[in-house]
Amino acid sequence: MLNSSDTPGGAVNLHDPALYTNRELSWLDFFARVLAQAEDPAAPLLERCRFLSICANILDEFFMVRVAAMQEAAAAGRRPSTPDATPRDEVIMAVGDRVRELIVEQARIWEAQLRPDLAAAGIRVSGIADLDPDQRARIGQIYDDQIAPTLTPLAVGPGLPFPYISGLSLNLGLIVRDPRTREQRFARVKVPPGLPRLYPVGGHLVPLEQLMAAHIDRLFPGMDVVECIRFRVTRDADFDISEDADDLLGAVEDQLRQRRFGHVVRLEIQKDASGLILDEVSRALEVAPSDIYTVPGLIDMTCLGAVANLDMPEHTYEPWHPTVPPRLRSLDEEPVDIFHVIRTGDMIVHHPYHDFTASVEQFVVNAVEDPSVLAIKQTVYRTSGDSPIVPALIRAAESGIQTVCLVEVKARFDEERNIHWARAMERAGVHVVYGIPGLKTHGKLCLVVRREHDVVRRYVHIGTGNYNPATAHLYTDVGLFTTDDAVTGDVANLFNYLTGFGQPPEYGKILVAPSHLRDRLISEIDRVIEAHRAGQPGRVVIKLNAFIDGPMIEAVYRASQAGVPVDLIVRSICGLRPGVAGVSDNVRVISIVGRFLEHARIFAFHSGDEARVFIGSADMMVRNLDHRVEVVTPIDDAACQRDLLDALDIELADTALAWELTSGGEWVHRRPAPGEAPLNSQDVLMRRAMSA
Numbered sequence: 001m002l003n004s005s006d007t008p009g010g011a012v013n014l015h016d017p018a019l020y021t022n023r024e025l026s027w028l029d030f031f032a033r034v035l036a037q038a039e040d041p042a043a044p045l046l047e048r049c050r051f052l053s054i055c056a057n058i059l060d061e062f063f064m065v066r067v068a069a070m071q072e073a074a075a076a077g078r079r080p081s082t083p084d085a086t087p088r089d090e091v092i093m094a095v096g097d098r099v100r101e102l103i104v105e106q107a108r109i110w111e112a113q114l115r116p117d118l119a120a121a122g123i124r125v126s127g128i129a130d131l132d133p134d135q136r137a138r139i140g141q142i143y144d145d146q147i148a149p150t151l152t153p154l155a156v157g158p159g160l161p162f163p164y165i166s167g168l169s170l171n172l173g174l175i176v177r178d179p180r181t182r183e184q185r186f187a188r189v190k191v192p193p194g195l196p197r198l199y200p201v202g203g204h205l206v207p208l209e210q211l212m213a214a215h216i217d218r219l220f221p222g223m224d225v226v227e228c229i230r231f232r233v234t235r236d237a238d239f240d241i242s243e244d245a246d247d248l249l250g251a252v253e254d255q256l257r258q259r260r261f262g263h264v265v266r267l268e269i270q271k272d273a274s275g276l277i278l279d280e281v282s283r284a285l286e287v288a289p290s291d292i293y294t295v296p297g298l299i300d301m302t303c304l305g306a307v308a309n310l311d312m313p314e315h316t317y318e319p320w321h322p323t324v325p326p327r328l329r330s331l332d333e334e335p336v337d338i339f340h341v342i343r344t345g346d347m348i349v350h351h352p353y354h355d356f357t358a359s360v361e362q363f364v365v366n367a368v369e370d371p372s373v374l375a376i377k378q379t380v381y382r383t384s385g386d387s388p389i390v391p392a393l394i395r396a397a398e399s400g401i402q403t404v405c406l407v408e409v410k411a412r413f414d415e416e417r418n419i420h421w422a423r424a425m426e427r428a429g430v431h432v433v434y435g436i437p438g439l440k441t442h443g444k445l446c447l448v449v450r451r452e453h454d455v456v457r458r459y460v461h462i463g464t465g466n467y468n469p470a471t472a473h474l475y476t477d478v479g480l481f482t483t484d485d486a487v488t489g490d491v492a493n494l495f496n497y498l499t500g501f502g503q504p505p506e507y508g509k510i511l512v513a514p515s516h517l518r519d520r521l522i523s524e525i526d527r528v529i530e531a532h533r534a535g536q537p538g539r540v541v542i543k544l545n546a547f548i549d550g551p552m553i554e555a556v557y558r559a560s561q562a563g564v565p566v567d568l569i570v571r572s573i574c575g576l577r578p579g580v581a582g583v584s585d586n587v588r589v590i591s592i593v594g595r596f597l598e599h600a601r602i603f604a605f606h607s608g609d610e611a612r613v614f615i616g617s618a619d620m621m622v623r624n625l626d627h628r629v630e631v632v633t634p635i636d637d638a639a640c641q642r643d644l645l646d647a648l649d650i651e652l653a654d655t656a657l658a659w660e661l662t663s664g665g666e667w668v669h670r671r672p673a674p675g676e677a678p679l680n681s682q683d684v685l686m687r688r689a690m691s692a
Contacts, residue, residue, distance in 0.1 A: 011561075012583050014554045019583060020084040020461035020575045021665055024066055024085075025061065028098045029667055030572035031062070033057060033593045033659055035102065036669065039109050042656075046118055047595065050308035052110060054274065056301040059099070060168060063266045064237035067095065071265060072236075077679055081154045081622070083550035083575060096290055107296040109556055110304075121315060123307065126204040128214050134482040142217045144203065150195060150211070153219045155187040162284035163188050167235035167262065170197075172212060173277050175226040184226065186280045189219065191394055197303035205307070207298065227277055229270040230299050233285060236262030264291070271296045306322065317595050322473070323689045328362070328436050338366050338481075339450060340575040342459055345639035347481040348644060351465065352596060353689035356472035360446075360479060363461055364389050367448040368396040374456065375402040375449040377495045382466040389467050390421045396403055396430040402449075404431045406498055408441045433499045439514065441633035442624065443617045444479070447491050458488035462510075462633045464600045464615055475599040476682075478615050478644065481632055484509070487633055498629065513618055514629035518551060521632075524605045524612060525555040529562045536608035538672075541648050543569035546619040549575060553620075560586040569651055571598045573621075579663035589661040590670070594682045602644055603632070613641045647685060656680035 012019075037043055038051040074088040084215035086094075097433075115125055128136065154163040155176065156261060165171060170191040177184045190207050198205040204316060213228045227691025267287045269278060271294045282404040313319075327341050338359075341347065349359045365388060367373045376396050389406075397403040407422045409415055426432045433440040444463035449456060465477030482488065486509040493505040494512060504515050511520045525540060540559055547553070547568060553576045556566050561583065568589045578587040592598050603614040612614070618624045635641050651658075656678035672678045 068236035234266035531607035
């Protein structure tokens, strides 16, 4: 129930915690929506396995980062920082309860649905008991020849301390007894990460840990193996770099080494493990009972990614081949001059529907090969190992083009790759910059400066996603190419600020965090409210990954109270409660979960016939708005606006992939009206790209 404490005049107190949902619990709701995809019979079989693998991976990261941060904050006695104001110890307890429910659901989907369905399709993921006598005899030889040489038994006893357990490693924990003296010891054997987790045995795929357990007595000759169970630990992987660090790369590398030894935030252990072995492991690892999760069945379902990658196209999504954006298509097999295309008018690209290679990569590669280009400046937050973009920047520097790359070496879990690229670029003469102390640079920017006769012209790409060709095939993102002097001048000033020394500049068009992005977006909402009250029908549509920032939610609530319809497309975390009488009656929230990960950030503000549209890198979270360099740009070209607004309308009409948030905080899977075919927005956008 809402707090009865109202502001003067009878208005609802928009600071009331009852109007907000906790960030971590909302994230677990997103996990449940992804998990539902694994159960959906309409999805291809191997893709359902992929969703289970994705679920396991994102739950690992949730514990390594979010749960670790909550535990640290609770231990330090820090007060809640989110609008729901839920005490941290209560959140930690609620997270534990919810995760345990989800673990049981994961196991049920795997054992009751996917394993039988896979077997029916000829893919047998089997236990030892499922093998016939000949196959069991064969696995003994496989164990001796291929597995045993990689194993190291580590027992605990006098002079033998409890072994270090690396984060996310799968292990066998054993109680081993000497039959003569009756002495018992705990031992650990790590499941080797270099071997296939699902081992092929005569047409079956057998979990490696089961092959090991079936023959584990061979590692302890003359001993009795009293108990053998599986367990896995998750360690704190979150870290902060001091703003005073003189050597940022060195400080990050030090923290990466320390990450291996972060405290244990989760112990996953086989459901039927005895109290003896559970006590031994939890005591040695200093794990509290609340951080122990008993797992029925398969521990660490990330291995199902290997099943999803089997060559069985009849059980996967039909391959999608991104299309070349219409304006970049060649009619006579001659290369398209991308700079000429951008000069003729702004251009929007929508990945993965539009080809990242033929647009964003081509923009950078053409700049490197163009003798008229004087300078290239780019941000790198995450990129893949096979990306041609960073090697292109290296070639640019080697050919004498002024080349600047702002590398975010603190991009979580991509630190090592980014450090590698940063050092490679420095060796080639690229001016590598690591950003402002205390802020991550998350904006997606590429600036090309080109001499054209007696004019020096700037070209800019501003995107919502990383310069990463691998994720560009899987994530939905949008980007703007423009030569608009106001936008390109703003981007040039931002680069100069990030690489130089001075006060933050004034920006004419782009919206920048932490300078003023939140205030500018709130002012756009307020503009719609004022126009709506003056008789110009208003509407707000926002698409992003997470919406949890208190002031932004309050602005949406005010819009709803003024009668402005607000549509939010929020992929994961949403701290807002729609449909609350007198507060958010006019707010609708949906989440789209499908074959592509929805990643674009689009903001549309309608007043009468006028639409103000923006795209950029920022989600509505405190970390983005106050602790990162983010860039959001207006989309002024009418055709580009229509393209984005049409895409938003398609997604809002989705009845196949969309989930709708109720006022009670439940996510309900949308279904088409009786007699109507489901509308899959991602399929529609693929067809739209093909027909353009």
